[in-house]
Structures are given as structure tokens and as C-alpha cells.
Amino acid sequence: ITNTHSCGLTRDGTLRWMSRVLPEALDSAWGLPVAAETYDGFLNDINGHHVSFDHVASALDSATGGAIEEGSVGGGTGMIAFGFKAGSGTASRIVEWHSSSYTLGVFVQANFGRRSNLTIRGRRIGPQLVEPALRESTPRAEKGSIIAIVATDAPFLPHQMKRLARRVPLGIAITGGYGYHSSGDIFLAFSTANPGAALAPSGRMAHADFIPDVDIDPFFDAVVQGVEEAILNALVANEDMTGRDGNFVPALPRTWLKEKFG
Template sequence: MTPPSPAPAPAPGPRPRARDLGIVIGPTPTGPLDALTDVPGVRVGHTTLRPRPDVHSGVTAVVPDGVRPGAPLPAGVFTGNGYGKLMGTTQLAELGELETPVLLTSTLSAFRVADALVGWMLEQPGCEDVVSLNPVVGECNDGFLSDIRRRPVREEHVRAALDRASAGTVAEGCVGAGTGTVALGFKAGVGTSSRTPEVRGRRVTVGALVQANFGGALRVLGRTVTPRSLGLEDAGPPAETGSCMIVVATDAPLDARQLTRVARRAVFALARTGAAYSHGSGDYAVAFTTTRPGAAPPLADADLSPLFEAVLDAVEEAVLNSLLAATTTTGYAGRTVPALPAAAAAGAASSTGR
């Protein structure tokens, strides 16, 4: 079988983001792109696979500059519900160090993606003598809209996502690892957002990227919005299934223990959007800092509250962006999942008075 050819991630389309609709979450300002790439030294790349009608899948790469086994970054991980295949968690939790990019993909493609990441890493400068490394790869099950058993993501697709990763605008919605995902009754995908909280008199940046694929009933600033309430067919997978992968990056000087606390808040934020945290959901967050140990005075735990609030707000907005950027998709077995109408999201937000 000829593997699907990679499709370049499309430029952001005309569908609005949350802030375009007046949906402003929290008081903290965003970075200039309102994206994970607002954190200096962090790049994002996608490879999107859409040999219609049966495959809607891909891979998304979060690439911190210079990360490798000999130059790891402080990191933490938190599991909200562990029904998933997040590879690399045990070493990440044990050592508190991230030594590869973080890749996101489809469940049954995750193992091939991990192998491809290892091959790519071994070729990077500074890895000439590496004999062990810990690839971090997360996944969501896109099998409702994609023929997941085809395991379409191959080595060339992984390398393309890594090599095209950039520090610019991040494509959202039906791209990369979010091409076939569904969340909260609507077509979802990849979403991102950022915040620049003030901590001890200095501005730091924190960004979040989500691969949204989880069950529950969508809440927009606290108001529930479902396909049925909008007169749309409720055609998604069972509400109790699904997952969400969250990647958080910051330039704040934090240690691994503090980054694990940050990762917890990222998973907690899903509750604001209506997440069910069901039995079959894999809800994970990986958090890392681009500031290496000793490069800046570490923050005290008592100073972290503004950063925690920023993470909660950024993840909530990233989930909404993943929904708003996605488009109605017909996929495997003729299944169709509707996009969230922008007008409905804006109307829900305006009715809250927030």
C-alpha cells in the first residue's frame, strides 16, 4: 500500500479565533501571536494527511530549540486520566528532564512516530555519541473520522513536521495531529493560546497547545452549547470517550517539580470547557521551560499563582480556538461531525455578561 503523501499545513483560514468573537478569557494579556510560539525558542510544525475520504490524520511537532539528551530542559508531566499512550512519561517524571521535541499524533501511529523521532534525533548536532534517549510522543484516537487501522503516519511525515517547525503563527483546527479529532460534540483539532503574566515584577510568557479529542458538553464562558441546542445533528462519538494532549511551554525559571504543578493546572483547565474526564479518556499535560537551570534566579512557589492563572486561561482559550478553527468534516464510514458555528460561540459568550 502506498503511504499517503503529506499535505502542507494550510495557512490559517477565515474562521475566527475566540478573541475575534470578543471571547476574552481572564485579565492577563496574550503574547503577540496568542500562541505557544510566543515563548522564545519554541517552534511548531504539522504534517496533515487527508487521502479522502477515509484518512484524516497527521502529526504535530513541538520543537524547543537545542533540546537533546546532552542538553535537556526542565519539564513536568501530569496525568488527569491515564487511558492513553503517552510515551516517555516514566523517565520524564523520574528525572524531570525533556530531551526531545514533543510529538502528537493518532493512537495507532504513535509507535511509528516515536521510532521516527529517535532516528531524527540521532542525526542532530550534538547527538553523535548518543546511545540512549527518551522520545516523548502523545496521541489521541482519531478513529471516528479516520481509518485508524491504516496507521497512515510514516517516518517521512514525522520528519516533515519536525523540519518545517517554525516560530511563527501556528495553524489550528483540522491540521496535523488534530486533523481527525472531535471534542465536546463538535469537530475539533489543534488549538493554541498564550499569556504574559507578571511574576515578581517581571513579565514571563506561557503558551499552551492542545490536541482536543475529549467528551463532555461544551461550555463557552460557562454557558453550555451542544449540537442539539443549535439544531445540529449530534453525530460525534459517544460522549464518554476521547482524550486531550496538552503541551505547555514557558520561559519562566522553574524546576521540574514546579513544572509538574503547572501541568496539573493545564489539565484542570479542561473542566472549564466542559470536559467529562471519562473512563476512556487520556488527559495529559507536558510542561517545560526554555530557561535552563542556573540561567536565571528560580521563582519561589509563593510567586507562582499568576502563572497558574495564566495557564488555566490559555488552555481554556486554546480549546475554544481548536473548535472555532475546525471545519465540518466527513470521514471514515461516511461519518460527519459539524463545526462549532462561530455565531453560536459569540452568542453564548455575550449572554454570560463576562
């Protein structure tokens, strides 16, 4: 996940990395990496093409499990949401199903929304936050976007994963995102369950576990709640930023928030 003008390079860089680290995977097959983007041209010199193949390789080589850094990191560095500094955010939920516990996590690159619509915990607070204001040394184009990735270890079939992805906009709407014109919204969902299903040998019946549709609602709850929290985390885990041409984006005032919400 990167900025708009680096999308092709990161896709190609991933293939270069695979040919170095996993050459056997491409010996008699092909790779189709998924690269996605949101626009950061207000803060970033986007036409400078500063992301390189080395950056892609470094990100993949250093990828680890554990806590995810939030805020102005990676592809989220130059992003803005509701007129405040935003970027990368994540959240997760544990869903109990019968005797099993499953994790559902959400990652967002938040770059959308008008300040007047910002809503936190059901309270539309945007109109109270006229200040601190952005400073525009160059005109700011209205280009709002968000990417959300939903990941779970719960077993679902592809059509069920699509249903999970389609609940992402509900979480966005809770924060005050209305999907305005020019907003590029991309939502993907995947499961790590059933790892052998796609590799079943020829001539034998393949099997895949899945939770029945009638029990999917708690996972819908987890998606909606996770998206809302991830967006707010992307805002809270941030500081003021001055970018290209002196363009300035303030951080969401945390002291003010603490006074309002405790």
C-alpha cells in the first residue's frame, strides 16, 4: 500500500523481491501482486517518484509479526483525513464461535473526509474543530480515498469474504465518511484458514471448512467496529506535519478530545 504514483513500482518491486527470495515460485508460474494507493500529493512531492525498488525490498525483508506501527508511517506518511493528519491505522476483535476463538483484524490507510463531518463515538464534533486549520501554500485538491484490508483466521468461503469486505463502508460512515465524488475506496478481505484447499492434488476430493452464513453476523460487527477504531487510531497516532511547499496539516487535538470524551 503506497501513494498514487508509486503503485506500479511497488507492484514490480514485489515481483523482483519474489524472484530473489522465492525463485522457485516463479519458475513455471507467474505472480500478480496486489498494489494499492491513496493520494498524498498535498504533503508529498508525488511527482518526485521517491519510492524505489530498494524501499520495497527493505519493507518485505524486514516484515515481522507483532504490533503494527500507526500514523504517519509507510504509505500513510502523507495522508490526511477530515482535515487532520492521518495515515495508517489498525484494530482487531476476538470473535467467539462455539468452542473456538477467532481474530479479525483491520488495517486502513485513511485519506478521506471533510472536517465538518468528523464523528467520534456517535457525536458529530467536526463543526467544533474549525481550528487548528490547514495551511495551503499550494491549492489542495479534493481527493479523498481509503484502503481497508480485513484479515481473519476464521474459515470462510470466497463469497463470505466478499460480504465481510462490503461491511467496511459502514465503519467508515460511522466516522463521518460519506464516499464523496473522486473518493477512491478499495476494500479487500482474506482468510488464513484452509491453507491447503487451493493446493489439493488432482483426482482427490478437496475440502474446506467454513462458518455457516447464519453465524456470520458477529464477524460483520467486528469489521464495522474494527474499521471505525482503525480510522480513529490513524488520526490519534499522529503529529502536525509540514510538507512540500510549506503545506501544513495539523494533528487531531488530543487534549481537546480527552476533555470531551474523558
